[in-house]
Amino acid sequence: MSQFLAQTQDKPIDHGLARPIVIANPLACRSVYPPEHKALMAIERVAECEQWLSTWEHLRHTPTPLWSLPDLAHALGVTEIRLKDESTRSSIKSFKALGAPIALIRLILRLYSTQKFDPAALLTGRYRDDLHALTVISATDGNHGRALAAAAQSAGCRCLIVLPEHVSAEREQAIAIYGAEIIRVADNYDAAVAEAARLAAAHGWHVVSDTSYPEYEIIPRDVMQGYGIIVQEILDEIQASPDTQSAFTHVFLQGGVGALPAGILAHFWEFYGAQRPVGIIVEPVQADCLYQSARVGHAAHATGSVTSIMAGLACGDASPLAWKLLRGCADFFMTIEDSDAVACVRQLARGSQRDVPIVAGESGAAGLAGLQIICESAVLRAQIGLDSRSRVLVISSEGATAPQGYQAQIGESAASVLARQTAWLAKP
Numbered sequence: 001m002s003q004f005l006a007q008t009q010d011k012p013i014d015h016g017l018a019r020p021i022v023i024a025n026p027l028a029c030r031s032v033y034p035p036e037h038k039a040l041m042a043i044e045r046v047a048e049c050e051q052w053l054s055t056w057e058h059l060r061h062t063p064t065p066l067w068s069l070p071d072l073a074h075a076l077g078v079t080e081i082r083l084k085d086e087s088t089r090s091s092i093k094s095f096k097a098l099g100a101p102i103a104l105i106r107l108i109l110r111l112y113s114t115q116k117f118d119p120a121a122l123l124t125g126r127y128r129d130d131l132h133a134l135t136v137i138s139a140t141d142g143n144h145g146r147a148l149a150a151a152a153q154s155a156g157c158r159c160l161i162v163l164p165e166h167v168s169a170e171r172e173q174a175i176a177i178y179g180a181e182i183i184r185v186a187d188n189y190d191a192a193v194a195e196a197a198r199l200a201a202a203h204g205w206h207v208v209s210d211t212s213y214p215e216y217e218i219i220p221r222d223v224m225q226g227y228g229i230i231v232q233e234i235l236d237e238i239q240a241s242p243d244t245q246s247a248f249t250h251v252f253l254q255g256g257v258g259a260l261p262a263g264i265l266a267h268f269w270e271f272y273g274a275q276r277p278v279g280i281i282v283e284p285v286q287a288d289c290l291y292q293s294a295r296v297g298h299a300a301h302a303t304g305s306v307t308s309i310m311a312g313l314a315c316g317d318a319s320p321l322a323w324k325l326l327r328g329c330a331d332f333f334m335t336i337e338d339s340d341a342v343a344c345v346r347q348l349a350r351g352s353q354r355d356v357p358i359v360a361g362e363s364g365a366a367g368l369a370g371l372q373i374i375c376e377s378a379v380l381r382a383q384i385g386l387d388s389r390s391r392v393l394v395i396s397s398e399g400a401t402a403p404q405g406y407q408a409q410i411g412e413s414a415a416s417v418l419a420r421q422t423a424w425l426a427k428p
């Protein structure tokens, strides 16, 4: 695990360790949810998203598991760790299956507003004949593109996906099986985003991106809104009440461009108001655009190479839209090494006497890896207010989205881990 040095805003705390990895966000606040944010993320729109997706064959239609990990909580010195497991959300194997389809549905409703389509029937292919002239395009590190390709295929429109050079052939194949046409750029994720925008403008196609950029916010907002389903399921399962302190003291979330953590933390903020949990954003050190945003106070660019084994988090530019939310409700930002994420993937796969074995990809495990690093240092624990009474939520945002890569990392196939999970669950 990493050696580190913590930093609070402009005052680094020297632990005699290697580098700064945690900063407090000076803009975070504990107010009620600002009314103007409701145009970006609003709990009242979640039920509509659920209903529209209720007919989609690629989604499960029951909540994903919210595992309890008592052995890990004990080892890390906190009361509770709950892990929302998005690996089984969809055959697409990640939470992204909630975002792109919602954005596609809303785009179609806007473009074909006179046709009075039933939104819940769009992903059944009922309007396939009306939609064949529609072309959507997006850049991706893998998971968003896979979800968009699947949604476009279900709706009956054409889909092009632009991939940065570092995305593996295995991830490309997982997108192409949904009929999407693949375009490669010999550069990183940000170049792929620019290329998708350029091609769309040149050909009259529609960008359905999970990241925002100047004058492009409506669709990324719709993507983010779909992620509210995850929080709603959690709040329902724990029977949360908005009149009490948050059931979780801390929420550790991995960030790429920031839409996932923004969608999740904004929902908690709206629900609990000033009693919201502490939000900690975790990123690869080589793709630290959100961490840099917290440093400078606006959506910023990463300082590193923007490549990582945490493929979904390898993003160079923070989404300005996501930042509008994160600036108020993300309290701390931290970076981790690729090796930290891999160690966490292995640990989750292993399980223990009281902790169920879990399949999580490197991006999916990053939030939990961040918690583990914090717990190695008394100073960092104190900085973010973690103690033996803390109740922590993490979201494992993907399963083995690249199964061969997963097996190579942990020396066991995802199928074998799942078989051990089934056996663990069957224990008396």
Ligand SMILES: Cc1ncc(COP(=O)(O)O)c(C=O)c1O
Binding pocket: 094, 095, 096, 141, 143, 144, 210, 254, 255, 256, 257, 258, 259, 260, 261, 311, 312, 313, 315, 363, 364, 397, 398
């Ligand atoms: C598995 C996984 N987790 C987390 C993220 C980060 O999401 P965002 O880029 O919205 O911050 C991604 C993004 O692709 C991802 O694929």
